[in-house]
Amino acid sequence: MSKLRDVITQTKDVVYTAEFPIIDGGGMEQVKKNVERLAPWFVAVNATDNTAAHAHASNVSVAIAMKQHGLEPIMQIVCRDKNRLAIQADMAGANLHGIENIALLTGDDVTAGDEPETRRVFDLDGPQAINVASILNAGTYLSGRKLNPAPNFFICSVENPFAPPHDYRIERVLKKHRAGAQMIQLQIGYYPERLEKFCAGVAATVPDLAIIPSVVLIKSAKPLSFMNDKVPGISVPQDVIDRVAQSTDQAEAAYHLALEQCQHALALPGVRGLHITDFRHDDTLERLMRDLGRTPNQYT
Amino acid sequence: MPKLLNLLLAVEHGMKKPVWDCTMCGQCVLHSTGMTCPMTCPKTLRNGPCGGVREDGHCEVKPEMRCVWVKAYDRKVSLPLPTVWKEHYNDLRPPVDMQLKGTSSWVNLITKRDQQTPAGWAKRQEETHSH
Numbered sequence: 323m324s325k326l327r328d329v330i331t332q333t334k335d336v337v338y339t340a341e342f343p344i345i346d347g348g349g350m351e352q353v354k355k356n357v358e359r360l361a362p363w364f365v366a367v368n369a370t371d372n373t374a375a376h377a378h379a380s381n382v383s384v385a386i387a388m389k390q391h392g393l394e395p396i397m398q399i400v401c402r403d404k405n406r407l408a409i410q411a412d413m414a415g416a417n418l419h420g421i422e423n424i425a426l427l428t429g430d431d432v433t434a435g436d437e438p439e440t441r442r443v444f445d446l447d448g449p450q451a452i453n454v455a456s457i458l459n460a461g462t463y464l465s466g467r468k469l470n471p472a473p474n475f476f477i478c479s480v481e482n483p484f485a486p487p488h489d490y491r492i493e494r495v496l497k498k499h500r501a502g503a504q505m506i507q508l509q510i511g512y513y514p515e516r517l518e519k520f521c522a523g524v525a526a527t528v529p530d531l532a533i534i535p536s537v538v539l540i541k542s543a544k545p546l547s548f549m550n551d552k553v554p555g556i557s558v559p560q561d562v563i564d565r566v567a568q569s570t571d572q573a574e575a576a577y578h579l580a581l582e583q584c585q586h587a588l589a590l591p592g593v594r595g596l597h598i599t600d601f602r603h604d605d606t607l608e609r610l611m612r613d614l615g616r617t618p619n620q621y622t
Numbered sequence: 623m624p625k626l627l628n629l630l631l632a633v634e635h636g637m638k639k640p641v642w643d644c645t646m647c648g649q650c651v652l653h654s655t656g657m658t659c660p661m662t663c664p665k666t667l668r669n670g671p672c673g674g675v676r677e678d679g680h681c682e683v684k685p686e687m688r689c690v691w692v693k694a695y696d697r698k699v700s701l702p703l704p705t706v707w708k709e710h711y712n713d714l715r716p717p718v719d720m721q722l723k724g725t726s727s728w729v730n731l732i733t734k735r736d737q738q739t740p741a742g743w744a745k746r747q748e749e750t751h752s753h
């Protein structure tokens with residue numbers, strides 16, 4: 323049973339999702355700590371798949387661990403490291419463990435990570451992987467071989483409306499929707515007018531596709547410059563960096579920037595909720611959620 | 623017959639390599655992608671650009687190169703290509719069939735071999751196109 327699907331399709335409640343911190347150490351104790359921190363606020367949380375092209379505990383293993391500790395996962399599958407057999411194996415594995423939310427992504431290139439000498443795979447692309455998830459939902463593998471019981475995936479994906487070619491991003495999301503995606507999380511971005519145009523364009527054609535823009539919690543201007551320089555597909559305008567950098571209290575300025583982004587995004591057509599990436603790891607997450615009118619454990 | 627096939631292969635490669643940097647994937651989609659070859663994308667994406675395109679429209683992986691899909695979209699919008707080609711721009715193109723690598727896409731077009739997809743994929747396309 324996917325609570326995420328239920329909240330989106332059966333209620334008008336706002337959907338809050340987050341990123342599960344990568345697991346490199348700390349074992350299950352670390353998983354438990356992360357779950358305790360995130361569970362009160364989020365309906366489901368992304369179990370990432372070698373995020374930013376760095377190796378970590380795997381998507382399937384983290385998704386299972388989250389579920390065991392009572393937090394609903396959105397299990398990501400990235401096309402960079404796995405061919406179509408491995409991708410379908412991840413899907414069948416998720417099905418075996420009762421994981422229903424899966425998110426299919428093309429993924430950053432290997433050159434974004436700490437092992438740039440790696441062979442890049444991209445045997446499928448994002449839209450094809452979404453379509454393969456739909457095929458599994460219909461009870462067969464890509465080959466037509468039966469998979470029984472068939473999964474009941476709630477299929478998610480990601481899009482970056484802030485990267486060129488901007489007009490085409492709408493068409494690309496519509497293609498993902500035709501392939502079977504029901505929810506789209508967006509890349510972090512700092513161009514409100516691009517977001518407005520994208521949401522209006524998507525909602526005009528597929529009003530039932532849940533759009534979930536991302537907002538990141540940071541403490542200073544430094545991560546803004548870092549994202550601008552280093553993270554593929556993220557550009558931060560200089561005046562946004564300056565606004566935080568030139569403030570006497572950078573942490574407070576960064577907080578208000580994030581809060582404004584949340585309020586702006588939530589008012590746009592097609593937007594059903596927000597994806598919060600927390601790089602602060604302090605009590606600001608709770609402050610943000612409360613300022614957005616949330617109280618703990620609202621989804622239960 | 624094999625001689626003719628080899629000849630066709632040589633002619634196709636000879637024409638497409640200099641213009642499109644053809645990799646002979648054997649299942650050509652140039653007409654539906656604004657006459658820009660998606661196999662020159664470092665991620666070989668056949669269904670549109672990744673999320674990593676740079677602010678200046680250049681490629682995430684090769685900053686010196688314009689993103690293949692930025693080019694394709696510009697051309698689709700501005701080139702006087704046949705309407706049917708443009709209509710196919712947003713088709714969901716199937717995964718590459720690695721068995722066709724190094725064969726002639728012209729021959730595969732005539733024999734319709736390039737339209738064969740795995741049974742699961744074919745069934746889904748049939749179902750999604752019938753309603």
Ligand code: SF4
Pocket residue numbers: 662663664665666667670671672673674675676680681682683684688689690691692
């Ligand atoms: S930026 Fe464009 S050309 Fe480069 S990998 Fe992404 S889609 Fe391919």
